[in-house]
Each structure stands twice: as C-alpha cells, then as structure tokens.
Amino acid sequence: MVQSDSAQHDDLAGSATEERLGDLVAGRAQAFVVLHPAATMLQACFAAFDHNTVTFRLYTPVPDVAPGAVACVHITGRSDAAFLTPVLLHAVTEQGPELVVRRPADVATLDKRSAFRVPAPPHTYAATLSFGGATVTGWVTDLSVYGAQIMIDSTKARIVFGQRLVLAIQASPAGSTLSIGARVARRTAEGCGLTLRPGADDKPPPELVALVRHAERAWVYRTRPPSLEV
Numbered sequence: 001m002v003q004s005d006s007a008q009h010d011d012l013a014g015s016a017t018e019e020r021l022g023d024l025v026a027g028r029a030q031a032f033v034v035l036h037p038a039a040t041m042l043q044a045c046f047a048a049f050d051h052n053t054v055t056f057r058l059y060t061p062v063p064d065v066a067p068g069a070v071a072c073v074h075i076t077g078r079s080d081a082a083f084l085t086p087v088l089l090h091a092v093t094e095q096g097p098e099l100v101v102r103r104p105a106d107v108a109t110l111d112k113r114s115a116f117r118v119p120a121p122p123h124t125y126a127a128t129l130s131f132g133g134a135t136v137t138g139w140v141t142d143l144s145v146y147g148a149q150i151m152i153d154s155t156k157a158r159i160v161f162g163q164r165l166v167l168a169i170q171a172s173p174a175g176s177t178l179s180i181g182a183r184v185a186r187r188t189a190e191g192c193g194l195t196l197r198p199g200a201d202d203k204p205p206p207e208l209v210a211l212v213r214h215a216e217r218a219w220v221y222r223t224r225p226p227s228l229e230v
Contacts, residue, residue: 131165145204
C-alpha cells in the first residue's frame with residue numbers, strides 16, 4: 001500500500017522526534033520546565049520516554065500542580081528548543097522527584113540563542129530606546145532575559161550595530177516601566193535586535209524575569225491548540 005504524502009510526513013516527523021528524545025534522554029539533557037498557569041519554574045533533566053510520555057527528573061521538590069497544568073519545556077545544551085505539553089503526573093520516587101508529561105508530537109528547534117525568545121502579542125509591550133539625547137519608540141516583538149527584538153516606529157532612526165542604549169519597556173498603559181541597558185546586536189529594516197545587559201550580580205534583574213514570565217504565560221495560552229487540553 002502506498003502512503004499519502006501527509007502520512008509519509010507524519011512517519012518522518014515521528015521518527016525524528018523518537019531520535020531526538022532518545023538523544024536527550026541518553027545525554028540526560030538539562031531543561032527548564034515552566035508550569036502554567038502558576039508560572040512555576042523547575043530545573044530538570046530528561047530521564048525517560050515511551051510512546052505516550054516523557055519523564056523528567058527534578059532538581060527541586062515537586063510543587064503542587066493544578067489540574068490541567070501545561071508544561072513549557074525549554075531544552076538547553078547543544079541547541080535550544082521548546083515544546084508545550086500537558087502534565088500527566090508528578091510524584092516522588094526512589095530516584096527523587098519526577099514529572100511526567102504527555103509526549104509531544106514534535107520537538108522542533110526554535111531558537112539557538114542563549115535563552116528562548118518568547119513571541120510577544122502585537123502592540124502589548126511598548127518600547128522606548130534612548131541614546132545620545134535621542135529617543136525612538138516602538139514595540140517589543142519577542143523577549144527573553146538576555147535579549148529582545150524591537151519593531152521601531154521610524155525606519156529612519158539612527159540605530160547602528162554595536163550601539164549602546166537604554167531600553168524601557170512598558171507592559172500596559174497603566175503598568176510599570178522596566179529600564180535596562182542594551183546593545184544593538186542586529187539592525188533590520190523594521191527594527192533592531194538587542195542584547196540586554198545583566199545586573200550587578202551578572203544575572204537578569206528580577207523585574208525583567210517577571211516580565212518574561214508574563215509574556216510566556218500569554219504566549220502559552222495564545223498558542224495552545226485544543227489537543228493540549230487535559
């Protein structure tokens with residue numbers, strides 16, 4: 001029997017996922033698992049997988065997981081990737097705390113930066129770039145604790161590669177404003193990509209971490225397909 005093109009594609013996708021998950025488990029790949037809607041962040045490693053599930057070994061105690069919770073898994077190491085999947089079980093075993101999630105249909109490489117960039121809803125996070133006495137306004141199109149992509153209102157703005165500036169982000173008209181030092185890492189016709197400078201302890205400031213988590217929660221529930229309903 002000859003398979004349809006779509007069936008052949010599904011087989012290939014399944015095979016690729018099987019191979020990728022096998023590599024992740026064999027290498028005990030590290031991951032950050034963010035549980036929504038509570039936005040609880042856990043450090044974990046890939047421990048096992050089968051046809052239906054993926055098991056993570058947790059480095060932190062098992063939290064209270066709300067019914068219907070969704071895990072956003074950020075894979076670190078050889079290349080960054082992320083996938084969304086429902087949580088099926090959390091328990092403490094002889095090996096330690098574990099989290100079991102539904103096996104994803106695909107584990108696609110989404111981003112090779114040092115942290116996954118969360119796509120921002122259009123016109124949600126207003127951005128102001130300040131440099132040399134000038135200011136340029138625009139909108140955040142994606143965001144992480146280490147960088148951001150900004151769509152600017154004026155294509156004639158004098159923003160160049162390597163330029164240092166201050167980025168101010170306002171989450172809503174009534175929200176608080178976050179200001180952070182940044183460097184232009186990429187310039188495009190529509191805007192610029194920024195590398196954000198860490199705080200005094202070489203870590204992202206708490207205000208930025210909170211803003212990224214806010215964007216992440218919005219992204220999870222904006223993009224979650226019906227098949228992820230538990």
